[in-house]
Amino acid sequence: MENYQENAMEFLITYGPRVIGAIIVLIIGLWIIGRFTRFIKDSFDKREMDASLRSFLSSMIAILLKVLLIISVMSMVGVAVTSFIAILGAAGLAVGLALSGTLQNFAGGVIILMFKPYKVGDFITAQGYSGTVEEIQIFVTMLKTPQNVVIIIPNSALATNSLTNFSVKPIRRADWSFGIAYGDSYDKAKGVLLKLLQEDERVLKDPEPFIALGELGDSSVNITVRAWAKSADFWGVFFDMNEKVYKAFAKEGINIPFPQMDVHIQKQ
Numbered sequence: 001m002e003n004y005q006e007n008a009m010e011f012l013i014t015y016g017p018r019v020i021g022a023i024i025v026l027i028i029g030l031w032i033i034g035r036f037t038r039f040i041k042d043s044f045d046k047r048e049m050d051a052s053l054r055s056f057l058s059s060m061i062a063i064l065l066k067v068l069l070i071i072s073v074m075s076m077v078g079v080a081v082t083s084f085i086a087i088l089g090a091a092g093l094a095v096g097l098a099l100s101g102t103l104q105n106f107a108g109g110v111i112i113l114m115f116k117p118y119k120v121g122d123f124i125t126a127q128g129y130s131g132t133v134e135e136i137q138i139f140v141t142m143l144k145t146p147q148n149v150v151i152i153i154p155n156s157a158l159a160t161n162s163l164t165n166f167s168v169k170p171i172r173r174a175d176w177s178f179g180i181a182y183g184d185s186y187d188k189a190k191g192v193l194l195k196l197l198q199e200d201e202r203v204l205k206d207p208e209p210f211i212a213l214g215e216l217g218d219s220s221v222n223i224t225v226r227a228w229a230k231s232a233d234f235w236g237v238f239f240d241m242n243e244k245v246y247k248a249f250a251k252e253g254i255n256i257p258f259p260q261m262d263v264h265i266q267k268q
Contacts, residue, residue, distance in 0.1 A: 022076040029069040037062045047114070057110070105139040108155030112136060117158075118165050126163035127153050171204065172234045174227050178245055179220030181255035186213060186221060189254050193225055196244050202233040220257045 122133050129151045131143030143151040180189050197209045207228050214224030229237040
């Protein structure tokens with residue numbers, strides 16, 4: 001009995017201060033981690049980061065810090081953590097190699113949600129596809145094409161390659177090239193085009209429309225027309241202008257030529 005008491009007393013003298021110190025470090029560390037996690041969440045809120053990504057990153061940071069804290073506390077008590085750390089490192093390496101593609105997509109999703117090269121509702125062209133962004137997930141982005149088809153693109157491809165965002169700027173420029181026949185009045189055609197642009201309320205006055213003789217083609221005089229409109233009105237203005245010009249030129253007697261080839265057959 002005396003031996004047990006002596007051993008217990010020796011254990012308390014040897015490890016008691018370590019255990020008490022470890023408990024104090026654990027409590028203070030958990031408090032600091034809680035404060036730091038709240039600070040990270042507030043920073044994410046100020047950046048207006050996506051809610052799902054904000055929660056995921058905050059949880060991941062908190063778990064990582066708690067694991068490091070527990071390892072530190074274990075080493076203070078005297079537990080050998082070298083083997084434990086080696087096992088964790090090997091497991092992390094194996095998981096990283098197995099999920100390399102998934103991790104790349106996750107990193108791409110984080111970059112997209114933080115820097116916002118596009119957002120839900122934007123019309124973009126990327127990886128050979130064009131469509132409206134319906135959803136930005138952690139690993140993939142979902143596009144809806146004008147044909148109402150959903151395209152799923154990995155985020156790593158979108159984060160590391162070029163893409164075109166048609167919705168970033170509030171206004172866009174529409175470009176046309178209308179051909180008239182040689183011999184028809186260029187000034188008359190220019191007047192018709194200018195009138196059509198001025199009558200369309202969707203066409204902006206500033207910047208003002210641009211009309212000029214763009215090219216003397218093989219079979220037509222090509223007139224370059226440029227006009228600005230709000231991004232939401234762009235396609236309506238573009239297609240309506242084509243229809244209006246076709247009807248107006250026919251009404252005004254202005255010919256829209258098409259390529260022709262004369263074939264002469266000689267008999268011998």
